[in-house]
Amino acid sequence: MRQEQNNIFAGIDWLLVILFTILVCFGWLNIYSASKTNEDIELLSFSTKYGKQLIFICLTIPLIIIILFFNSKFYEKFSSVLYIISLVSLVGLFVFGKTINGATSWYNFGVLGLQPSEFVKAFTALAVAKLLSDRQYNFKLIKNQIKAFVIIFTPAFLITMQPDVGSALIYLAFFFVLHREGLTLNYITLGTLxxxxxxxxxxxxxxxxxxxxxxxxxxxxxxxxxxxxxxxxxxxxxxxxxxxxxxxxxxxxxxxxxxxxxKQHHRDRFEVLLGLKKDNQGIGYNSHQSELTISSGGLSGKGFLKGDLTQGDFVPEQHTDYIFSVIGEEWGFFGSSLVIILFMLMMYRVIYLAETHANKFGRIYGYSLASILFFHVVVNVGMVIGLLPTVGIPLPFFSYGGSSLWGFTILLFIFIRLDAHKNYDW
CATH class of the missing domain: 1.10.287 (Helix Hairpins)
Structure with missing residues (x-):
């Protein structure tokens, strides 16, 4: 048993690793299509979006090895410390952060920018798992429920102040986790009302x-x-x-x-979504172009690099939040459905494995991972096809950006490490 523990790859769920690899690779192909130029440029180059993303992908390999190097007890024992450090990184933005598109959400390191809100989700999930798995913690008590709410909404509040409302909304996903652990439906019902x-x-x-x-x-x-x-x-x-x-x-x-x-642009987005206003040339331009791009793909799509709307750059920022429109045009309904199925398989696998954990910490973290993935996929796809307002939430493993990719990699592989050690007697 001890020898198996020294092997960082022992016991890991290879199905999750395979799904992760497929999603990341397919995501890069669509980023390549959305940002390809006519110039002949090396793939591993910071001069293009797809070149940067490929470097980010390569850097996930040492990141994964580092995550797997630590045993599950490390993440459980130091969850509070990691959570506090993540909060400090959010507070530090108000002093050292760089403002992009009106939000002070980034640390600038020359050619590399990091968005800490993408990493805080994993450490918040660890903190929630630590709190709820405490044997002396009675979740039915109001004061203990308030403790969980404070842990969840403190980073959400700091992110809202940047302001980055889209990233803050993700923390609503933790209500699925709290419900699994005994929170009544009254809160969800109240939220719906x-x-x-x-x-x-x-x-x-x-x-x-x-x-x-x-x-x-x-x-x-x-x-x-x-x-x-x-x-x-x-x-x-x-x-x-x-x-x-x-x-x-x-x-x-x-x-x-x-x-x-x-602000007016916030009101415009809600009014366009609710049908009170039609503005396909202004605030609703991105969503309108995205819908046209997806619908043009039909059932089977136009083919890789053959999407004329994608290649014509008709959808602004298509390589980031609107990456799903590339899938819809070039891979069609079948390709889009396949991506959704792959995400569903990943979420189902995570929940299945989480339910096999005897340790509540691993189970709660697994549900946090599945809930965050679910929220991201539903909101992003809903936004791209015009069912939800544009809120700036990336599609996991697909949208361009090192912070998003690494954040989801950390989130997923911490669970893979916890799952690999679930049967070990520490």
Whole structure:
């Protein structure tokens, strides 16, 4: 057993490694297609996007070896330290960070820029796993739930302040993990209601929603009161009025924030998404071009490097957040479906392996990994096909960028290391 532990490749799940390799390689092919020029340039060159990405991919090999070098107890024991260091890296951006596209999210090291928010996800997952796996931790207690929320939303708050709302939204994925560990559906239900009220307020206005809500509550109360004929049901009117007052304050706050706090380009994105405004030449240009590019691919696609819209650079920043549109045009519906299936297989495999862990730490971390992957894929693909607003969330292993690639590599291979050691007696 000890000899097996000294072999860093012993016990690792090769199916996950194979899926990782396929996704990364296929991702690079699409980055190459989206950023290829007519000039004959070496592949391993920082002068092109695909050259940089290939260097980033090569550098994942020593990164993976370093991750596998440490045993599972290292990640469990030092999870809090790694989490604190990651928070410090986010705070440091406000002093040493570089502002790109209006967000101070990067450290600049000459030819290399690092976005710490891409790495913090893994260390937050470790911290959540450490907290929830503590034998003395009772998740049913409100104070313990608050501890978990603080761990999750502290980095989300710091990322929002950069501002990078898209990356901060990813931390909502941890609610899937908390639900798996015993958190009631009340929180998710409440969150869903908040989103519904937010959308309705934007669509129909504050006054309409307030009046409609008042009428619904009144009708429902009268119906329940007289249901059953002679059996009169007494209501606590104070509670009903209090609930309505809280909801009304939220609706009024939403209307005020939307009109006075949100910037115009934020309002434009929501209005384009909800069909209140059509702006295919302005704020909705990227999404519109992306939809056209994907639909032009048909069932089987136009072929590698044969996508005229991709080669004509019709979709801005196509090699990053809109990389899925390259897949849709050149590989068609079949290729796009294959990518989705590969992601589903990876998530299913992670959940399956997580459920085999006797140690709660490994199981909770595995669910964190699967939830983050799920959230990234759903939001990114939904954004590219026009179902969700543009929020700047990359497609794992596909979108251009060393920080994104390395962040997901760390996230995945820490789990692979935890899984490889799950049967070892430490």
């Amino acid at each position: 908040v989103i519904v009220l937010f959308v309705l307020t934007i669509l129909f206005g504050t006054s309409w929603v307030l009046v409609s809500l008042f009428l619904l509550i009144t009708i429902f109360t009268i119906y329940i009161t007289y249901k059953g004929g002679k059996h009169f049901i007494r209501f606590n009117w104070h509670k009903i009025i209090a609930v309505y007052a809280i909801v009304a304050i939220f609706i009024l706050g939403t209307g005020f924030a939307y009109n006075n706090v949100f």
